[in-house]
Amino acid sequence: MAVAKTWVFADIVDGTPVGAALELLTKARSLGGTVEAVAFSPQAESAAALLGEYGATTLHAGTDAAYGELLLGGPAADAMAVLAEQHHPDLILFASTYLGRDVAGRLAAKLDVPVIGNGLELSANGQVSVGTSIFGATRNVTTVFEDRKPAIVLVRPKSFAAESGGGGPATVSAVSASIDDKHRGAKLIERRSEASSGPKLEEAPVVISGGRGLGEPKNFEVLEQLASLVGGAVGASRAVVDAGWVPYSMQVGQTGKTVKPAIYIAVGISGAMQHTVGMKGAKTIVAINRDADAPIFKLADLGVVGDAMKILPQVIEQIKARKG
Amino acid sequence: MNVVVCIKQVPDPNSPGQLDPSTHLLKRDGELVLDPGDEFGVEAGLQLVEKHGGQVTVVSMGPERGLDAVRKALAMGAAKGVLISDDSLRGSDALTTAKVLAAAIRKQDFDVVITATESTDGYTGVVPQMIAGLLDIPAVTFAKSVSVEGDKLTAQRQTETGIEVVEATLPVVLSVTAGVNEPRYPSLKGIMGAKQKPLDRPGPADLNLEDVGGASTGQRITAIDSAPERAAGEIIKDEGEAAKRIVDFLADKKVI
Numbered sequence: 267m268a269v270a271k272t273w274v275f276a277d278i279v280d281g282t283p284v285g286a287a288l289e290l291l292t293k294a295r296s297l298g299g300t301v302e303a304v305a306f307s308p309q310a311e312s313a314a315a316l317l318g319e320y321g322a323t324t325l326h327a328g329t330d331a332a333y334g335e336l337l338l339g340g341p342a343a344d345a346m347a348v349l350a351e352q353h354h355p356d357l358i359l360f361a362s363t364y365l366g367r368d369v370a371g372r373l374a375a376k377l378d379v380p381v382i383g384n385g386l387e388l389s390a391n392g393q394v395s396v397g398t399s400i401f402g403a404t405r406n407v408t409t410v411f412e413d414r415k416p417a418i419v420l421v422r423p424k425s426f427a428a429e430s431g432g433g434g435p436a437t438v439s440a441v442s443a444s445i446d447d448k449h450r451g452a453k454l455i456e457r458r459s460e461a462s463s464g465p466k467l468e469e470a471p472v473v474i475s476g477g478r479g480l481g482e483p484k485n486f487e488v489l490e491q492l493a494s495l496v497g498g499a500v501g502a503s504r505a506v507v508d509a510g511w512v513p514y515s516m517q518v519g520q521t522g523k524t525v526k527p528a529i530y531i532a533v534g535i536s537g538a539m540q541h542t543v544g545m546k547g548a549k550t551i552v553a554i555n556r557d558a559d560a561p562i563f564k565l566a567d568l569g570v571v572g573d574a575m576k577i578l579p580q581v582i583e584q585i586k587a588r589k590g
Numbered sequence: 591m592n593v594v595v596c597i598k599q600v601p602d603p604n605s606p607g608q609l610d611p612s613t614h615l616l617k618r619d620g621e622l623v624l625d626p627g628d629e630f631g632v633e634a635g636l637q638l639v640e641k642h643g644g645q646v647t648v649v650s651m652g653p654e655r656g657l658d659a660v661r662k663a664l665a666m667g668a669a670k671g672v673l674i675s676d677d678s679l680r681g682s683d684a685l686t687t688a689k690v691l692a693a694a695i696r697k698q699d700f701d702v703v704i705t706a707t708e709s710t711d712g713y714t715g716v717v718p719q720m721i722a723g724l725l726d727i728p729a730v731t732f733a734k735s736v737s738v739e740g741d742k743l744t745a746q747r748q749t750e751t752g753i754e755v756v757e758a759t760l761p762v763v764l765s766v767t768a769g770v771n772e773p774r775y776p777s778l779k780g781i782m783g784a785k786q787k788p789l790d791r792p793g794p795a796d797l798n799l800e801d802v803g804g805a806s807t808g809q810r811i812t813a814i815d816s817a818p819e820r821a822a823g824e825i826i827k828d829e830g831e832a833a834k835r836i837v838d839f840l841a842d843k844k845v846i
Contacts, residue, residue: 337756339719339729362715364732364749371719372729380683380808383714399817405609408813420716451759452728459752472845496845508769514734514748520713523750529845550843551823552836558827565820568839572828580833585846588837
């Protein structure tokens with residue numbers, strides 16, 4: 267199926283589209299056909315300039331104040347289903363984020379169309395084809411959509427670079443669908459962000475992540491010290507997030523963030539597939555682990571078998587000394 | 591309060607999975623386990639009924655061998671199991687899976703439907719939301735903690751940047767993250783008792799599902815390739831010089 271019209275679902279935070287939406291718009295431009303964005307937020311209209319710059323000609327904007335107060339999955343999927351039946355997109359792209367998954371799954375059920383999740387590659391030569399990777403990124407799988415439309419794809423953030431297309435602001439088209447009462451019982455009460463100092467994990471040029479091998483939560487302080495010396499951010503494996511050592515916002519991996527820094531330093535992380543999926547794209551990988559058989563060493567450009575809590579304090583001292 | 595927990599049997603995540611090269615289906619000849627993510631769901635369900643009364647029913651779709659996973663959940667304390675097995679369901683995609691589970695759930699009494707956030711083997715990660723859509727009830731997803739008071743469920747859910755506190759009126763679909771609780775081990779008494787618990791084995795026809803299945807999913811795998819391996823690096827053992835080697839390496843890469 268040719269792609270005449272691609273929609274990108276844009277999550278809007280504080281009036282600005284998230285980076286992953288701009289990545290998807292950039293990719294959507296390369297597929298040919300019309301590119302449009304869909305967003306649900308009281309401040310959706312203020313995103314029109316940026317969404318347009320990255321490729322959306324039209325922004326279908328739901329601006330009901332309730333979109334800022336309710337769990338968005340239900341009402342957004344309902345409204346998108348109505349819109350899709352009016353405008354017939356061939357392909358709808360979502361970032362594989364919490365909100366993206368909430369809306370995409372529900373929309374697919376509503377439209378009775380399939381979803382491909384965890385997309386890493388995307389092309390549309392006659393039919394929409396999606397590349398994913400399985401088994402801890404050891405196998406690449408290519409899947410095509412057959413005849414049912416629209417095709418819905420969830421794409422992992424950071425799969426594509428966001429590049430401005432130089433377009434003018436998207437034309438705002440108001441979404442008029444009303445919000446069904448059944449969605450009004452599911453409300454957002456409070457939002458707490460776990461703000462961290464230094465660069466964002468997904469954008470930092472250096473990421474230093476810790477796992478179980480650190481022994482105890484307070485040893486993350488050493489990673490923080492090293493990160494602040496080299497302008498990096500601190501990440502974590504799922505095991506230590508599940509154990510409550512550090513917040514989820516630091517998790518790197520299949521169910522956490524995908525990072526592609528210039529340097530990734532894995533400290534006390536064994537290298538389970540769950541984790542490596544999220545960091546395999548790093549340009550250079552350094553691993554420190556006591557277990558010489560840890561799978562992380564298969565990925566490492568420099569692997570050190572040893573006790574990180576002995577080595578890292580020395581690394582910090584030596585860097586300080588070199589910096590004078 | 592009655593809870594339905596959706597569970598899945600998956601290849602042991604500690605041993606690498608394999609796809610059959612001719613059918614592109616997951617090989618299930620190795621060790622199979624109750625998806626570790628689902629243990630948190632079963633535990634969350636048990637904790638809710640222990641506090642509020644009622645019972646937990648586990649629902650699963652999968653081959654005959656999936657009974658082992660259902661029995662484990664029964665041994666943990668679920669009251670009843672439902673397993674839908676049928677050759678026509680082999681190779682089902684996320685939406686087909688959700689349709690089958692939703693059809694089985696509709697036949698149960700429920701206030702809360704609990705799932706993991708995604709399966710450990712397939713991890714499309716949208717089945718909970720699809721089930722909620724099909725049942726036409728709210729989905730409270732990615733919950734790290736849960737409580738119920740009257741007809742309101744309150745949860746802390748994780749987001750990319752922090753935590754959201756949300757509330758929803760029952761009935762709801764609830765997806766729980768690993769770490770939401772500490773799943774119990776089945777006791778010996780639980781394991782023995784599980785064999786006596788009711789087990790329902792509806793077929794697709796019993797659930798009015800004649801037209802779902804692998805052949806009608808609307809997507810097709812066209813290629814499976816090995817991902818390019820990263821070139822092997824240098825591995826050293828720390829004998830006092832490792833810190834210097836790391837610092838030199840970082841300097842070489844212009845990090846410092």
